Every structure is written in C-alpha cells, then in structure tokens.
Amino acid sequence: MVVRIRRALSSATLLLCGLSLCPAAAHGDDTIGTDGYVHVAPNGVVLGVDPYYPADGNGGYDVADYAVDLSYDPAARFLNAKAVVTATTTQRLSRFNLDLRGLTVTSVKVDRVPASFVRRGEHELVVTPATTLATDTSFTVEVVYCGRPQPEYTPRGATGWRTTWSGGAVAAGAPHSASTWFPVNDTSADRATFHLDADVPAGWTVVSTGVRKSIHKGLQSWVEDTPITPSATMIAIDRFTVRESTLPAGTAVVDAFATGAGTALARNLPAVMDFLTGKLGPYPLPSTGGVYLPDRLAYSHPSQGRPVHGGAAGQAALVQALASQWWGNQLAIKMWKDQPMVESFARYLVWLWDEANGGSAIEQRYQDALRRVGADARFWGRKLADPGVGREFSVTDKGVLMVHALRKHVGDEKFFTVLREYPEIAVLLNQGWYDWELYTAAVADKDLTAFHEAWVHGTTLPPAELR
Incomplete structure (x- = not known):
C-alpha cells in the first residue's frame, strides 16, 4: 500500500504543487518582470507574492545557474566580484530585476551586450537589456560589482555576510543571506545550480556548498550541481583546518575548523548521518560536512550539504542541521x-x-x-x-x-x-x-x-x- 500511495501522490504533487510565474500585468506592460516573485497555481489561480517579504524574488524568468567569480581581501574586508546568471525567460522581457543588497554595481551585460541598470529600494537591481528578450529563451546576465558586504539583521540575529572573530568572513542564514554577496532571484521557489571561484590571499581557505573541484594557489572552486535555494547557499573564508573523509555509504565529508573552534561536534557526524539515513533514506547530496566557528552565532544554519555551526552549537544543533538536508533543502518551502x-x-x-x-x-x-x-x-x-x-x-x-x-x-x-x-x-x-x-x-x-x-x-x- 505504501508504494501505491507514494506513486499516486508523486503524480498528484506534480499536478497540484507546481509553480510558475505570473505575467507582470500589474506594471501596465507585460514585458516588464515583476519585482516580487508571484506564485501561480497550475490551474491559473494567482497565489500572490510572499506575504511576509513581497519584494523577494522577481518575475519573468527562471534561473538555471549562478556562477560567481570573486576575490576577497580579509584585511580590507573588500569584495570584488562578477556573477553570471543563466536563466530562461517565462515571458517577453524588456526589463527585469535581480536582488542584491548594498554593494556597488559597475556594469551589467545581458547576453554579453551592455545593459542599462538602476538600483531601487534596499535590494532591487533593475536591468534593461538592449533588446527585448523573447519568451522561453535562455539568456545570461553578467553583473560586475564590489564593496564591503554587510549582514542583514533579523529578529533571530544577523544573517548574510558577516566578519568572523578571526578576521575572516561567513555568509549564511535565512531569509536573505545570498543577496548580501551575489545578485540572485531571492526566492526559494527558484532553485538553481551554483558555481563559485574565489580568490583569497595565501593562508586563507574558501569553503562553500557543493563539492570542491580545485585549489590552485589562492583560487578555489566549488560546484553545487544539485539545484539549491538561495537561502541554502553558503560561503566561509578563514584560516581553516580542512579535514576530508568518506562515510561508509560513500558520501564525501568536508569539515572546516576555524582557529579556536572545537572538533568534538564533527566527530559525531558519521553516527548522526547513519541514524538519519535509517529514518529518511539515502542522503540526497554527494557531499556533507560542516563549517565550525568559535563565534557566537544565533543558530546553526543548515546550508545545503555543509551547515555552519558557532561555538555554542551542540549535538541537537548538529542533528537538526543535518536533518534539514532532507526536511528543508531537498523538501523546500514555497513561502x-x-x-x-x-x-x-x-x-x-x-x-x-x-x-x-x-x-x-x-x-x-x-x-x-x-x-x-x-x-x-x-x-x-x-x-x-x-x-x-x-x-x-x-x-x-x-x-x-x-x-x-x-x-x-x-x-x-x-x-x-x-x-x-x-x-x-x-x-x-x-x-x-x-x-x-x-x-x-x-x-x-x-x-x-x-x-x-x-x-x-x-x-x-x-x-x-x-x-
């Protein structure tokens, strides 16, 4: 009976729970993407924007991949970066938005052609391509930007980019972490793959979501091929001690310890993973592990594949962060x-x-x-x-x-x-x-x-x- 229910519900979920983007008729021009992600049921009923954060996300396109190429100077706390967003239009687009908090944008190109842009509100980057994009067309947006990233303060503490006690940096948290360091369609309803190339001074290490692909001098590359929600992305820069291992099931483990962070919590990870896979089934990602900081974080953030833990994190935080890889990342929310x-x-x-x-x-x-x-x-x-x-x-x-x-x-x-x-x-x-x-x-x-x-x-x- 369980198998029969599962198959039936799989089909029902596809029919009942899909999402699309509502055309931006509210602007009076149906070629202008909305400045908030509008959820629409498969039957055409408009569910609306997120009632808590109506300006989160944007309309008119679905992102397939983010490729972020950055350099960071910990001493100056300064970021130079280029992000390439690969997406597909869901309507004709003469104008669309990305979400980026603070930071200075110096140039934008759409399909390698210079585009005009303006900043609006606290996080809107409004882009006007040289020519209107056709419906159902793949396109790229290249954004070059720089500055000193800042956290966003929420009722549960700081989220997004922040400086660590050791002078490094970490960007993790919800709901608005990603937009503090790269331009993004900041809604959980638009998942995408993620690529990061990061250049840091000698002695510094970059850890992110996904699988580490290469290290060449200061340049370090990470790839997340499992589509990820923006709030589940993570970057950490520090003088880490990195330990790599493999679980009995073959899952790669990458743990990164900042100076002053304990290692005891990480030693429990194999046992916790064994327990969780027994309850929840195969781990949904190719890599796991964690980032361990001595800092007082308000909570452990369950970044996809690699949660971030502060110095006060205990066993419960580890278990919950790893359980969230199923209930929170594989199964992600709408609003x-x-x-x-x-x-x-x-x-x-x-x-x-x-x-x-x-x-x-x-x-x-x-x-x-x-x-x-x-x-x-x-x-x-x-x-x-x-x-x-x-x-x-x-x-x-x-x-x-x-x-x-x-x-x-x-x-x-x-x-x-x-x-x-x-x-x-x-x-x-x-x-x-x-x-x-x-x-x-x-x-x-x-x-x-x-x-x-x-x-x-x-x-x-x-x-x-x-x-």
Missing part, C-alpha cells in the same frame, strides 16, 4: 510562512535521535511539555501555518508537539511513511502547508481536517482527542 512545516520535522528528528541514544522517551517528553505549557494563550496563540513576518523560526516548540501528535493520531507506520517519503517525492517541487495537509491525509487514508485545523491553523490548546 516563508511555510518554514515551520520543515523546521518542526527537522526538530522532531532530534527527539528521535535523543530517544535512540539513551535520552527521554518521546511520549514522556511530549507529555511533560504539554504539562509545562498548559493552556497558555501565548504559546498556543501562535499559528503554525502563519506565524507572522520575522517569526518564521519561532514556533517550532509548538510545531514539534504537532509532529508527535500527528504520529499518535495516524500511527507509526503511516507517520514514518510521511517522515521518509515526503521529502523524496517533493524533489524540486517546493511545498507549503496546503500541500502537506493533502499529503498527510492521503497517506493516513482518513480525514485529517480537524487535526490540521486544531494544530496547524488553531490558536488554542487542541482538544484532548487530538493530543
């Missing part, structure tokens, strides 16, 4: 209000790991948590399906309880089908709460409306029969 969906499951995998390694039984942990919060209106009043702008990562303490309640409600067999197979069938199909609700009901083969309304959309303590 930022959907973030609690993947985050809650990644956190539940920490609970599973703890229980399997001598920690508290999950049911006891769940009951203890329910007793602690009681009917606290502040706790239950946060809606999982819509936590509010800036609070996308703030409700997983409620979300992890929802995940265990779902397990109790549908039974272990069907729950672990959801846990393992939803990320697998959703490869390159970004998912939201609505899609997840359809999927869980199909796997459970029962009406879960009351459960979803109480736990996902509700703002009060769910009734006893759903706990």
